[in-house]
Amino acid sequence: MIRPFRIEIPQTGxxxxxxxxxxxxxxxxxxxxxxxxxVERVKRLVTRWRDGFDWRAVEARxxxxxxxxxxxxxxxxxxxxxxSADPDALPLILTHGWPGSVVEYLDAVEPLSRHFHLVIPSLxxxxxxxxxxxxxxxxxxxARAWAELMARLGHTRYGAVGNDAGxxxxxxxxxxxxxxxxxxxxxxVFSFPSGDPAEFAGLSEEDQRGLAVLDWFWKEKGAFNxxxxxxxxxxxxxxxxxxxxxxxxxxxxxxxxxxxxFVLANAAVHWLTGTAASAIRLYWENARAERPSGPTTVPxxxxxxxxxxxxxxxxxxxxxxxxxxxxxxxxxxxxxxxxHTATDALTSDVRDFFHGLSRRxxx
Numbered sequence: 001m002i003r004p005f006r007i008e009i010p011q012t013g014x015x016x017x018x019x020x021x022x023x024x025x026x027x028x029x030x031x032x033x034x035x036x037x038x039v040e041r042v043k044r045l046v047t048r049w050r051d052g053f054d055w056r057a058v059e060a061r062x063x064x065x066x067x068x069x070x071x072x073x074x075x076x077x078x079x080x081x082x083x084s085a086d087p088d089a090l091p092l093i094l095t096h097g098w099p100g101s102v103v104e105y106l107d108a109v110e111p112l113s114r115h116f117h118l119v120i121p122s123l124x125x126x127x128x129x130x131x132x133x134x135x136x137x138x139x140x141x142x143a144r145a146w147a148e149l150m151a152r153l154g155h156t157r158y159g160a161v162g163n164d165a166g167x168x169x170x171x172x173x174x175x176x177x178x179x180x181x182x183x184x185x186x187x188x189v190f191s192f193p194s195g196d197p198a199e200f201a202g203l204s205e206e207d208q209r210g211l212a213v214l215d216w217f218w219k220e221k222g223a224f225n226x227x228x229x230x231x232x233x234x235x236x237x238x239x240x241x242x243x244x245x246x247x248x249x250x251x252x253x254x255x256x257x258x259x260x261x262f263v264l265a266n267a268a269v270h271w272l273t274g275t276a277a278s279a280i281r282l283y284w285e286n287a288r289a290e291r292p293s294g295p296t297t298v299p300x301x302x303x304x305x306x307x308x309x310x311x312x313x314x315x316x317x318x319x320x321x322x323x324x325x326x327x328x329x330x331x332x333x334x335x336x337x338x339x340h341t342a343t344d345a346l347t348s349d350v351r352d353f354f355h356g357l358s359r360r361x362x363x
Contacts, residue, residue: 002152005067005078007059007128009272014055017243017271021050024244042248045260045267049247053264055272061106069128070152072145075137078102078128079121081153082113090182090354091117091155093146093173097164098279099250100337101127101269103262104163108339111347116159116354121149123165123282127269131278138282138289139165143172147180156180159354163187163339165282171320174298183299183357185350187338188308191315203314210310217309224252228283236277243271255335262340292319301325301353303346305338325353 024046029039065080080102083089092112096104102120112118122129124137124145146169150158160181162170167186174181192214193199203211218225227235239246247267254263270276299322302311306328313326329349333342 002068002070005069005128007062007067009055009059013272017268018050020243021046024242026244027248037248037251041251041256042244045247045251045263046244048260049243049264049267053261053268055268058103058265058268062102065109067128070149072148072152073141074134075124075132075145076129077121077124077145077149079119079149080109082109082118082120084113084115084117086115089116091119091150091153091158092350092354093119093121093150093158093160093170095121095142095146095160095162095166095169096123096126097162097166098123098126098282099253099266099270100164101266103265103269104337105339107343108347111343112350115351117155119150119153119155119158121146123169123279125278125281126275127273130273130275132281135281136285138285139168139172140176140289140292142169143176146173147177150177150180157182159183159185159357161185161350164336168286171296171300172292174300175292175296178298181298183301183354184296185301185303185353187303187305187336187346189300189302189311189316189320190309191312191319193315194318199314199318203312207312207314210312213310214312221252224249225283228280229287230284232277232280232284235280239270239276239280240274243267246271246276253336255337257335258337258341262337295319295321297321299324299357301349302327303338303349304328305336305342306331306334308334308336308338324357325349 026039026043065082067080069076069078094105096102102122105120124142125132157180160170160173167188168190170184170186174184239249250267270279300320301324329342329345333345335341338346
């Protein structure tokens with residue numbers, strides 16, 4: 001059963017949030033030493049969240065789009081379902097990641113819905129799809145749930161789009177449902193060295209530079225991945241009790257040049273739904289999941305933002321047999337959240353990729 005849904009956060013929840021923010025006890029820090037998200041940024045975000053950020057405006061913006069919930073594989077799933085004016089438009093399912101939410105794609109709804117029907121679900125355990133009630137919700141299980149969601153909506157031919165965790169889940173949709181998923185568009189390809197020294201022999205200088213950046217990232221900023229994949233419950237207590245602690249933790253992976261209200265809108269979804277703990281369990285699940293066997297076979301396109309995760313094509317071709325487009329979005333498209341920061345560039349690439357795969361067909 002598919003049920004209409006509307007977001008209505010009780011005012012008591014907003015009042016409690018504001019009270020907690022007002023009573024924040026900020027951390028100390030050693031001046032001039034980079035040991036993580038600085039106190040100044042957390043103070044700025046907390047002040048804005050308490051005194052200037054308008055959740056009701058975000059809520060109204062989400063509610064301006066048709067929203068629904070349905071139960072799949074025992075889990076409540078929330079999603080936006082925005083139909084194009086063109087009844088024959090190809091449906092797309094768009095998947096966000098952590099620390100994001102469906103808010104990631106709000107700016108992309110209007111330009112994409114000119115050409116496609118859109119399904120934008122909250123990941124299991126995230127926001128209005130949370131919390132998860134049992135273990136096992138890894139990328140593969142989510143991909144199977146998304147395939148079921150599209151079938152339940154009557155979309156027998158569709159494309160998959162993803163960012164961050166969505167860039168891992170979207171290719172899995174193509175793996176589990178190749179009869180119906182016609183193509184996959186992602187902003188990162190998370191293919192890493194397998195451990196075979198021979199893989200490094202043919203790498204270009206550009207690839208070597210990319211590997212150096214990845215090596216730096218995991219050594220200097222990979223703590224979130226280690227903790228969330230090993231001890232998510234230990235962190236969960238702090239994230240669930242303190243909105244200031246939550247926004248401080250999330251801010252490590254929200255680029256510093258993002259607008260504060262975008263960061264806070266995503267943080268607010270985690271906080272107001274009580275799913276900050278549930279969301280980070282995805283890392284624990286994926287660390288224990290069985291690795292896919294063999295490459296994906298549906299057409300795949302990559303559109304990277306400058307300065308974001310650097311994908312290495314030699315490794316990607318090992319994991320994906322049908323890469324048909326590989327590019328960095330043109331300047332000034334930068335960063336990890338290009339659906340928000342470079343909406344025109346990203347949505348144009350999505351449009352061109354799927355229109356290039358096939359002109360109209362039943363959906």
